[in-house]
Amino acid sequence: MALSLDTLGPDSNVASLQRPDSAMPPESRLEMPTQSLRRWSSSQERKPTVQHPRLRTSLARLFVFGGGLLLTAYGTYEMYQVVSVSRTTILQWVLVALFTVNFSWIAVAFTSALLGFFVLLHQPESRSGAPSSLSQRTAIVMPVYNEQTSRTFAALEAIYESIEATGLGAHFDYFILSDTTQPDAWVAEERAFLALKARLGSNARFYYRHRAKNYHRKAGNIADFVTRWGGHYEHMLVLDADSLMTGECITRLAAAMEADPDAGIIQSLPLIINRNTLFARVQQFAARVTGPVIATGLAVWMGRDGNYWGHNAIIRTKAFAAHGGLPDLKGKPPLGGHILSHDFVEAAFLRRAGWSVYMLPDLGGSYEESPPSLIDLSARDRRWCQGNLQHSRVIGAKGLKLPTRQHFATGIMSYLASPFWLFQLIVGIALVLQTTYIRPEYFARDFRLYPIWPRFDPERALALFALTMGILLAPKIFGLILMLLRGKDRRASGGGIRLIVSSLIEIVLSALLAPILMLIQSGSVFQILLGRDTGWQPQRRDDGSIPLNDIIRRHRSHTVLGVLAGLSAFMIATSLFLWMSPTILGLLLAIPLSWLSGQLGAGLALKKLGLLMTPEEHEPPSIATRANELQVRNTAFGFDDADSLRALFEDGALRERHVDMLPLEAPRKRGAIETERALAEAKLTDAETIEDAIAWLHPKERMVVLHDRALLDRLMHLKRTPPAGIQAAE
Structure with missing residues (x-):
């Protein structure tokens, strides 16, 4: 009989638990061939089962890209008029070119958001509930990588309970797919899994698998599941470690997939929740206000x-297996090797093969979290930057649909925009410097009767600046208007006045952080182009602040640059200083802004005043409340704080289950010496007590021991450390 949810406490021994039948179900393999970037024939594309109308999509694209093109043409013309008061110099032409690139980027974003605003303005809120029945099976998979089990297992358990409440739980199985490389985190996952199985019983169909080597990282983790167990399931729903989805949302996604035989991937729109630091609350508020406008337009x-x-999307498993296999890019990282931003490429290959990929932005009940500070965001952003720049190697792949290439171009440009903006600032400074300090050339070699002296039209420049700022801020204004018009959302966000004040706070903080992010992203681009690879560090998901020394170290160069830019601009021209003042101020305040943004107290203070509030904070989703309750309970178990070797040493049943879940060992090649294994074996040979092993074995050596049945057996034969009194007597 399964234990109740709250029976298992932190002092419970795994020996008392119901022994699970198996950590994973029997394999049902699917072939997952590697896709080619160079070879594709239209004959390989499947024909749609149902003819879907495309007129609405075509008109929307004409509006977005046609409108963006017209706006860009107008902006470029105005910029040309600004610099062509006199004969235009080379630097001025460079400025026009950089402006055109940057302006085109924000112009398309504006028209897309405008489209989303119009649609949401006339679209009634979705009120449909969970479907009454399903006919196919779905695997809910959560890849984890050195995460806190108290959080991830709480989320998955809350999702399970929510799905069970719909009455359709029999159609879903749950998989924790671990790529964890830290020994304590690995054993904590196993303990959390065994405890979960003991509480819910085998009928809950939870499974756990740990990969010995995290080959190809998350993409490889999912591919391993698909090729070995994917044959059991028509669909898989992929989560992140910080994902939460209600049972209604998941069952509606499954029903949508069943109803659409041409759907390969259906994406939901995750809203950010559970955030409390100032930086994370700004992101959470901006995503809630502006996110639906942008997502609907897209x-x-x-x-x-x-x-x-x-993540937070449902995928047709066999279609993914047939067309989602990622190739390695030629050459070494950062632009070669395995593809980091795999999701765009997987969608591109499925779309190339004739499967539909689309989003349901009005589908509620999909949630995620965000990085708690600017530094945490920049660490994640560095990996995303490398992944998106790798897409420059994929965008020309044969057979890709034109919109797919546009997705890749958008992702690439989202990072190249920062160095383009930086170059535009540098060229602008150089032009003002040239105008102020460099004497005009009155007698040029081509015998012109007037000097070459760059001049500008200040009135047009001011009007163009106002237009640019308006286009940048428009999506935020659109989202604010919609929130103000919707009484329920307006009241849940603190009322109209607080909503407007919150939007102003978000705009000001975003404007101050923008130049810092510009330099961070520009640095990432330059590092990647110079051949520096990024790692794949686990994302920090708590609300803890970063030590001030680390903040100073990360932002001191930004502050110095702000001082130099401010002094230089002021010495060149007062007008230049005023023009650059937002950028200069953001850089000068980089250290205090970064420190303040990561502070829990600052975010909670605004929350207490009812500012930066979202409807999900005013009335938290029941699944989020339940996940938080389960996390508190899981934290009390202490699995995340325990030493892995000690836990296995002291609990024979846990050790037995750990060994059962290990994959079969590949035979060691004769004469091949593995350094970590040799060191681990030597240290275990010298060790007399478990305390010796714990003190001497380094993390990589511990991982070897945890994977090796023979070394584990040697570990178990060590002595316990005698009590202090006995040691003293001896």
Whole structure:
């Protein structure tokens, strides 16, 4: 008989638990061939089962890209008029070119958001509930990588309970797919899994698998599941470690997939919740206000040529197996090797093969979390930057749909925009410097009768600046208007006045952080182009602040640059200083802004005042409340704080289950000496007590021991450390 949810406490021994039948179900393999970037024939594309109307999508694309093109043409013309008061110099032409690139980027974002605003303005809120029945099976998979089990297992258990409440739980199985490389985190996962199985019983169909080597990281983790167990399931729903989805949302996604035989991937729109630091609350508020506008615009013009964000989406398993196998890019990282931002590429290959990929932005009940500080965001952003720049090697792949290439171009440009902006600032400074200090050339070699002296039209420049700022801020204004018009959302966000004040706070903080992010992203681009590879560090998901020394170290160069830019601009021209003042101020305040943004107290103070509030904070989703309750309970078990070797040494049943879950060992090649294994074996030979082993074995050596049945057996034959009194007597 399964134990109740709260029976298992932190002092419970695994020996008392119901022994699970198996950590994983029997394998049902699917072939997952590696896709080619160079070879593709239209004959390989499947024909749609149902003819889907495309007129609405075509008109939406005409509006977004046609409108963006017209706006860009107008902006470029105005910029040319600004610099062509006199004969235009080379630097001025460079400025016009950089402006055109940057302006085109924000112009398309504006028209897409405008489309989303119009649609949401006339679209009634979705009120449909969970489906009454399903006919196919879905695997809910959560890849984890050195995460806190108290958080991830609480989320998965809350999702399970929510799905069970719909009455459709029999159609779903749950998989924790571990790529964890830290020994304590690995054993904590196993203990949390065994405890979960003991509480819920085998009928809950939870499974756990740990990979010995995290080959190809998350993409490889999912591919390993698909090729070995994917044959059991028509669909898989992919989560992140910080994902939460209600049972209604998941069952509606499954029903949508069943109803659409041409769907390969259906993406939901995750809202950010559970955030309390100032930086994270700003992100949470901005995503709640502006996110639906942007996502709806994207969904309308993308149509069935959509994209995949890597989580909170349902996927047709056999289609993914047939067309989602990623190739390695030629050359070494950072631009070669395995593809980091795999989700865009997987969607591209499925779309190439004739499967539809689209988003349901109005589907509620999909949630995620965000990095707690600017530094945490920049660490994640560095990996995303490398992954998106790798797409420059994929964008020309044969057979890709034109919208797919546009998705890749958008992702690449989202990072190249920062160095383009930086170059535009540098060229602008150089032009003002040239105008102020360099004497005009009155007698040029081509015998012109007037000097070459760059001049500007200040009135047009001011009007163009106002237009640019308006286009940048428009999506935020659109989202604010919609929130103000919707009484329920307005009241849940603190009322109209607080909502407007919150938007102003978000705009000001975003404007101050923008130049810092510009330099961070520009640095990432330059590092990647110079051949520096990024790692794959686990994301920090707590609300803890970063030590001030680390903040100073990360931002001191930004502050110095702000001082130099401010002094130089002021010495060149007062007008230049005023023009650059937002950028200068953001850089000068980089250290205090970064420190303040990561502070829990600052975020909670605004929350107490009712500022930066979202409807999900005013009335938390029941699944989020339940997940938080389960996390508190899981934390009390102490699995995340325990030493892995000690836990296995002291609990024979846990050790037995750990060994049962290990994959079969590949025979060691004769004469091949593995350094970590040799060191681990030597240290265990010298050790007399478990305390010796704990003190001497380094993390990599511990991982070897945890994977090796023979070394584990040697570990178990060590003595316990005698009590202090006995040691003293001896």
